[in-house]
Amino acid sequence: MVGVSQADVVVNLLIFLIATSLGTELIRHVSRLLHTPLMSLTHAISSVSIVAALIVMVGPKNDFILTLVTVAVALAATNIVSGFMITDRILRLFRRRQRK
Amino acid sequence: MTELPVEYLYILSIVLFILSLRWMSEVKTSRLGNWSATAGMAIAILSTLAAFQIQRTDLLVGATLVGTVLGTPIALKVPMTAVPQRTAMSHAFGSLAVALVGAAEYYQDLPDIDLFTVSVLSAEMILGFLTFTGSCVAFAKLQGLIPGRPFVYRGRNLVSLSTLGAAVALGVYLALNPTQEFVLPIMAGLALLFGLLLVLAIGGADMPTVIAILNSYAGISAAALGFVLDNKVLIVAGALDGSSGFILAVIMSSAMNRSFANVLFGGVGSRITAGSTSTAQAARSVQAYTPEDVATVLEDARSVIVVPGYGMAVAQAQHVVKELADVLQRRGIDVKYAIHPVAGRMPGHMNVVLADAQVPYEELWEMDRINPLFPETDVAIVVGANDVTNPAARTKADSPLYGMPILDVDKAKTVVFIKRSTRPGFSGVDNELFYLPNTMMVFGDAKEMLTELVASLKRRGGSRQKG
Numbered sequence: 001m002v003g004v005s006q007a008d009v010v011v012n013l014l015i016f017l018i019a020t021s022l023g024t025e026l027i028r029h030v031s032r033l034l035h036t037p038l039m040s041l042t043h044a045i046s047s048v049s050i051v052a053a054l055i056v057m058v059g060p061k062n063d064f065i066l067t068l069v070t071v072a073v074a075l076a077a078t079n080i081v082s083g084f085m086i087t088d089r090i091l092r093l094f095r096r097r098q099r100k
Numbered sequence: 101m102t103e104l105p106v107e108y109l110y111i112l113s114i115v116l117f118i119l120s121l122r123w124m125s126e127v128k129t130s131r132l133g134n135w136s137a138t139a140g141m142a143i144a145i146l147s148t149l150a151a152f153q154i155q156r157t158d159l160l161v162g163a164t165l166v167g168t169v170l171g172t173p174i175a176l177k178v179p180m181t182a183v184p185q186r187t188a189m190s191h192a193f194g195s196l197a198v199a200l201v202g203a204a205e206y207y208q209d210l211p212d213i214d215l216f217t218v219s220v221l222s223a224e225m226i227l228g229f230l231t232f233t234g235s236c237v238a239f240a241k242l243q244g245l246i247p248g249r250p251f252v253y254r255g256r257n258l259v260s261l262s263t264l265g266a267a268v269a270l271g272v273y274l275a276l277n278p279t280q281e282f283v284l285p286i287m288a289g290l291a292l293l294f295g296l297l298l299v300l301a302i303g304g305a306d307m308p309t310v311i312a313i314l315n316s317y318a319g320i321s322a323a324a325l326g327f328v329l330d331n332k333v334l335i336v337a338g339a340l341d342g343s344s345g346f347i348l349a350v351i352m353s354s355a356m357n358r359s360f361a362n363v364l365f366g367g368v369g370s371r372i373t374a375g376s377t378s379t380a381q382a383a384r385s386v387q388a389y390t391p392e393d394v395a396t397v398l399e400d401a402r403s404v405i406v407v408p409g410y411g412m413a414v415a416q417a418q419h420v421v422k423e424l425a426d427v428l429q430r431r432g433i434d435v436k437y438a439i440h441p442v443a444g445r446m447p448g449h450m451n452v453v454l455a456d457a458q459v460p461y462e463e464l465w466e467m468d469r470i471n472p473l474f475p476e477t478d479v480a481i482v483v484g485a486n487d488v489t490n491p492a493a494r495t496k497a498d499s500p501l502y503g504m505p506i507l508d509v510d511k512a513k514t515v516v517f518i519k520r521s522t523r524p525g526f527s528g529v530d531n532e533l534f535y536l537p538n539t540m541m542v543f544g545d546a547k548e549m550l551t552e553l554v555a556s557l558k559r560r561g562g563s564r565q566k567g
Binding site for chain 1: 113117118120121122124125126127130131133134135137138140141144145148149152153154155156159160162163164166167168170171172174175176178180183186187190191193194196197198200201203204205207208216311312315318319322323325326327329330331332333334335336337338339340341342343344345346347348351439441446447448449451452455456458460461462463464466
């Protein structure tokens with residue numbers, strides 16, 4: 001994977017900017033009540049970086065590179081598993097008042 | 101390199117991620133949001149595995165297994181009071197993963213590597229490595245492995261910033277001389293050192309802002325990796341995480357009336373009380389009361405606002421707080437909780453701790469909504485909070501807290517303040533609230549005092565007839 005073309009960079013930059021402004025807008029509307037699960041959720045989502053590790057894992061040039069990405073896969077997998085599970089666990093805690 | 105169908109599936113993942121944030125906006129749809137993101141993740145991973153044949157399935161399965169075995173107990177066992185630590189740990193893992201992939205990508209592309217790729221990889225690795233050690237220190241502080249107070253010494257900002265400066269300079273050098281492999285480990289080492297120094301100098305009460313900033317860094321470094329690999333799902337996910345962390349950091353620091361720079365380099369919490377120690381203060385006295393006295397006041401109350409802070413979580417007093425609320429509500433007293441944005445050790449922490457103690461979320465009120473209600477409230481009970489209730493933030497222009505938005509606890513008819521001692525809060529500033537004539541100070545462990553209070557109220561019998 002040598003060189004990313006200039007056109008790709010421009011498109012990607014555009015995607016990044018749009019995603020950032022969309023993200024900013026969406027996050028602003030999240031209730032403060034949910035800021036803790038929000039953070040665990042968005043961070044779990046960013047662990048999609050596991051995809052990058054997997055792609056490098058396809059054809060590593062040497063064992064050192066293979067080791068680096070294997071460790072990265074283990075770390076990202078930990079975050080994915082614990083991130084989504086704990087987010088759900090936190091969200092289940094929020095309950096409505098029971099009529100007495 | 102990537103085939104078209106994968107790209108389409110990635111777009112599906114992106115849509116699911118965006119929808120998940122949309123659904124996170126309210127409690128009702130929030131769990132759906134989490135499932136939507138989980139589905140998006142599964143699609144991204146499975147389509148990648150389908151499109152790219154990984155030869156070393158043994159390592160792949162092994163790494164995934166390790167992740168599952170480590171991640172599951174973390175997610176299921178961590179108590180809600182310790183969620184900030186868990187979050188710091190996940191930032192450490194995530195940013196290290198991204199930094200390692202960045203390094204792997206660099207070595208993989210050598211020697212035919214262009215200026216753009218190396219520049220972005222350098223920036224990404226610096227950000228990733230500093231976030232890793234920064235998050236490790238945040239974890240250690242939150243877990244109590246190292247003291248929470250800031251580690252400060254003369255000229256520390258100079259040392260920290262020159263460490264970062266050197267790392268960046270090496271990054272630039274590497275970008276211009278991509279084949280100078282030896283530069284990478286030194287650059288990584290300096291970034292690791294900078295993260296360590298940066299967060300060591302920050303105190304426990306600033307953790308909500310720090311965690312949010314580190315969250316943002318972790319996201320941005322993931323997005324940077326997406327640029328190098330020309331991977332759109334990574335760019336979007338990183339951008340979403342980065343912007344979320346950023347917004348939360350802005351909310352946190354503005355709730356303390358401080359800038360990012362002040363949080364990161366200010367070293368607040370280490371200063372010796374200055375300025376606010378007026379001579380008049382020595383003559384002032386506080387009025388100490390017993391839980392029994394408080395019970396007498398509560399008997400005649402119609403409305404109560406509980407103001408919880410991190411001290412409540414430390415004392416594990418949230419369950420007895422809920423018990424107190426139950427007793428009061430049975431007597432027909434209206435109970436609400438006032439949540440300051442920086443209460444706790446990460447954004448929204450206090451809500452989660454109270455929700456875990458089975459407090460219904462309708463009773464948790466944000467600062468802006470509850471402040472107008474204090475003047476009509478009979479009793480405000482402050483448990484484990486301090487600086488966020490200090491009226492000096494409104495009135496005393498020379499106070500370090502001046503300008504910080506606070507909960508207007510002092511406007512309640514009676515203030516009950518449960519505290520171990522009159523020792524000032526984290527900021528080192530004395531709290532004016534202690535000396536007000538309508539304040540009842542209760543000295544002791546929050547959990548013990550509240551337990552006594554609940555027992556005393558229960559002794560006084562059943563529900564009161566409201567007249």
